[in-house]
Each structure stands twice: as C-alpha cells, then as structure tokens.
Amino acid sequence: xxxxxxxxxxxxxxxxxxxxxxxxxxxxxxxxxxxxxxxxxxxxxxxxxxxxxxxxxxxxxxxxxxxxxxxxxxxxxxxxxxxxxxxxxxxxxxxxxxxxxxxxxxxxxxxxxxxxxxxxxxxxxxxxxxxxxxxxxxxxxxxxxxxxxxxxxxxxxxxxxxxxxxxxxxxxxxxxxxxxxxxxxxxxxxxxxxxxxxxxxxxxxxxxxxxxxxxxxxxxxxxxxxxxxxxxxxxxxxxxxxxxxxxxxxxxxxxxxxxxxxxxxxxxxxxxxxxxxxxxxxxxxxxxxxxxxxxxxxxxxxxxxxxxxxxxxxxxxxxxxxxxxxxxxxxxxx
Numbered sequence: 001x002x003x004x005x006x007x008x009x010x011x012x013x014x015x016x017x018x019x020x021x022x023x024x025x026x027x028x029x030x031x032x033x034x035x036x037x038x039x040x041x042x043x044x045x046x047x048x049x050x051x052x053x054x055x056x057x058x059x060x061x062x063x064x065x066x067x068x069x070x071x072x073x074x075x076x077x078x079x080x081x082x083x084x085x086x087x088x089x090x091x092x093x094x095x096x097x098x099x100x101x102x103x104x105x106x107x108x109x110x111x112x113x114x115x116x117x118x119x120x121x122x123x124x125x126x127x128x129x130x131x132x133x134x135x136x137x138x139x140x141x142x143x144x145x146x147x148x149x150x151x152x153x154x155x156x157x158x159x160x161x162x163x164x165x166x167x168x169x170x171x172x173x174x175x176x177x178x179x180x181x182x183x184x185x186x187x188x189x190x191x192x193x194x195x196x197x198x199x200x201x202x203x204x205x206x207x208x209x210x211x212x213x214x215x216x217x218x219x220x221x222x223x224x225x226x227x228x229x230x231x232x233x234x235x236x237x238x239x240x241x242x243x244x245x246x247x248x249x250x251x252x253x254x255x256x257x258x259x260x261x262x263x264x265x266x267x268x269x270x271x272x273x274x275x276x277x278x279x280x281x282x283x284x285x286x287x288x289x290x291x292x293x294x295x296x297x298x299x300x301x302x303x304x305x306x307x308x309x310x311x312x313x314x315x316x317x318x319x320x321x322x323x324x325x326x327x328x329x330x331x332x333x334x
Contacts, residue, residue: 025254031064034072034090036195041219042277043091043239044068046146046270050241053262062258064089070196076175082244083139091146091241093195095174100138103131103322105314108178110307111300112330113236116147116275121333123238127325132240141243143263146270148213148237149278154226155209156202159293161230163187163302172198172207181310182234183211186303202226213237214281215274223288230293231282234303241267 033051037043044066051064072078075092079100082090097104113119122128123145132142153160155169166187173179175192183190191207201207202225209226216222217229241263251259286292295303315323 025252026058026061026258027252027255028061029063029255031062031088032067032072033064034067034070034078034087036070036075036092037068037216038219039066039068041068042215042270042274043146043219045273046266047091049269050262050266053265054258057258057262058255062255074194074196076194079140079242082242082247085244085246087244088247089241089243091239093148093174094145094238094240095176095179097135097240098176098178100140101131101134102318103134105176105178106131106319106322106326107238108174108176108235109311109314109323110182110234111304112326114334116149116236116271118330118333119147119236119238120271122326122329125329125333127329130325131322135242136245139245141245141248143241143243143260144267146239146241146267147274148239149215149274150233151211151213151235151237152217153209153211153230153232153234154217154222154290155228155230156205156226157208157228159228159230159291161293161295162299163306170206170208172201172210178310178314181313182307185306185309199225213274213278214285215277218277218281218284223285223290227289227291228293229282229285229290230295232295232300232303234307 031054033047035043035047047066047068051066054062054064072087072090073081075090075096078087078090078092079096081087094104094107113122128145135142155171157169158165160166163186166183169188170191171183171188172193173183173190175194180190180192193201193207198210199220199222202210202222210222211232211234214229243259248256282292311323
C-alpha cells in the first residue's frame with residue numbers, strides 16, 4: 001500500500017515537473033512563415049496544417065502566421081530576410097539556394113529520380129540532411145523537404161511534341177545556372193525570373209512559357225495565359241522549409257523539438273496532398289482549355305542526352321563529389 005502511494009505521489013510530482021518545465025521552456029512566439037504560391041494551393045494548405053500542428057503541440061504558444069502569394073517577397077528576398085533575422089521561417093525552392101550553397105544545384109539536374117518514392121528516400125535520408133546542414137554556416141536552418149513535384153512545360157505559342165519545338169520559345173526559368181544551361185541546350189531562350197514576376201511576364205508576353213509541376217500550374221491559374229502543356233517530368237523539384245538561424249538559436253530545446261515534429265507532420269501531409277492533387281490537375285487544366293501533349297519515350301531520351309552537358313558542367317565546376325553522393329543515394333533507394 002505504501003509502495004503504491006509512493007508511486008502515485010512520484011508520478012504526480014513528475015507530471016507537475018514536466019508541466020512546469022514545458023511552461024518554462026515554451027515561450028509565446030509569433031512566427032512569420034512566407035511562401036510564394038496562393039493560400040489555396042498545396043503549399044498554402046500545408047502551411048495552414050503546419051501552423052495548426054505547431055499551435056496544438058505548444059498549447060497555443062507558438063503562433064505561426066502564414067503569408068502566401070509572395071507577400072513577404074520572392075524566395076531570394078525571403079531567404080535574405082531569414083539570414084538577416086527580419087523573418088522567422090519560409091518554404092521555397094531549393095533552386096534559389098544555389099547562390100548560398102552551390103551544392104543545392106544538384107537537385108536541379110535533369111532526369112535524376114525515377115519516381116517520388118526514390119526522391120523521398122534520398123531527401124529524408126543522410127544525403128538530404130547533410131546538404132541541409134551546410135546552410136547553417138550561411139545563417140539558415142533546414143528542417144524538412146516538401147514536394148514541389150516533377151516539372152512540366154507550358155507555353156503560349158505552339159504544342160511542344162519534340163525537341164525542335166523548343167526553338168524560339170522565351171522560357172522563364174528559375175534563377176539557377178543549371179536551368180538556364182539545360183533549356184538553352186533544348187533550343188529555348190531561357191529567361192531567369194523570380195516566380196513572383198512570372199504571371200505578369202507571361203501575361204504581357206515578356207516570356208512565352210515556363211516550367212513547373214502541374215499542381216502549381218493549376219493553382220496559380222497559368223491556364224489563363226498559357227495554352228499548351230507538355231508532360232516532360234524533366235526535373236523532380238523539392239521545396240525546403242527554412243528557419244532563420246539567428247532566430248532558431250534563441251529557441252529552447254523543447255521549442256526546437258516541437259518545431260521539427262510539426263514540420264515533419266506538415267511534410268507528410270503536404271506530400272500526400274500534393275500527389276493526390278497532381279492526379280486531378282491535368283484533367284482540371286484540360287477543362288480550362290489547355291492542350292496537353294505527352295512526350296514519347298524517344299523524345300524524352302533525346303532531351304536527356306541533350307541535357308547531359310549541364311550535368312557535366314555542374315560536376316566540372318566543383319559539383320562532382322555531391323553528384324556522386326546523390327547518385328549513390330539514389331542507387332540505394334532503388
């Protein structure tokens with residue numbers, strides 16, 4: 001009886017201690033979380049899930065305010081705001097990190113991943129973590145990767161059914177040398193622009209086309225200014241959830257654990273949501289009047305061969321080691 005009573009008291013004291021510790025180590029914080037796509041996109045839905053999960057795990061103390069539609073700036077502008085401590089968090093493309101950590105360009109090399117299962121295994125494994133850890137010296141903390149998806153081509157000029165059809169198309173690409181080299185090699189005129197400027201550039205004719213996953217093409221309503229969609233799946237494009245290191249360093253151990261747990265839950269939600277949305281997006285785009293072309297295997301093989309110099313250039317300019325590590329990680333994931 002005494003033993004049972006003592007155990008009960010000990011458990012009660014432990015519970016009080018845990019509660020006190022939690023109260024002590026979780027401060028009330030406002031977290032500004034920026035992203036480029038609309039609130040109604042897969043990015044926006046995942047951001048809301050992230051905010052709700054963070055509030056739930058912290059008993060409402062960690063309050064995340066989400067800002068879509070690039071309201072806090074382009075990916076590059078938000079990255080700089082995080083580095084300077086003017087913004088707490090964001091999710092954006094890994095491609096724009098190349099100016100900070102050059103090795104991130106490896107994710108933009110064409111025709112690497114066969115499917116999303118391979119991508120998940122690599123991004124969530126040691127390779128993905130090792131690359132994220134390189135950001136800390138530059139003032140950023142990488143938490144998890146979300147899925148942007150396999151990228152496809154749209155334009156307003158004509159159907160692209162073979163490589164020669166790229167000729168003469170002014171194609172917006174991300175501000176990344178791998179993309180510029182790749183699409184120039186296909187015969188397009190690659191024009192690097194921030195995503196936040198893309199719709200107006202297509203609307204005014206400053207560019208003829210762009211390349212993004214079908215979920216982005218649909219949610220951003222590119223069908224209003226683009227007629228032709230070509231399924232190329234030329235690059236698997238991840239997003240990365242980032243925190244300002246100067247802000248992150250102020251968090252307690254408990255707060256960091258909660259932030260990571262919520263980020264991982266949001267990652268799983270976002271990937272599932274994104275993949276379900278991708279299955280529906282092509283039909284939705286057709287219903288909005290887009291003409292869809294599926295490139296045959298022989299044309300995809302031609303594109304892959306034509307794009308090889310972009311990968312060779314990346315390797316020759318100091319990327320050989322990280323490319324080999326990625327290829328090894330993909331081989332293990334197969």
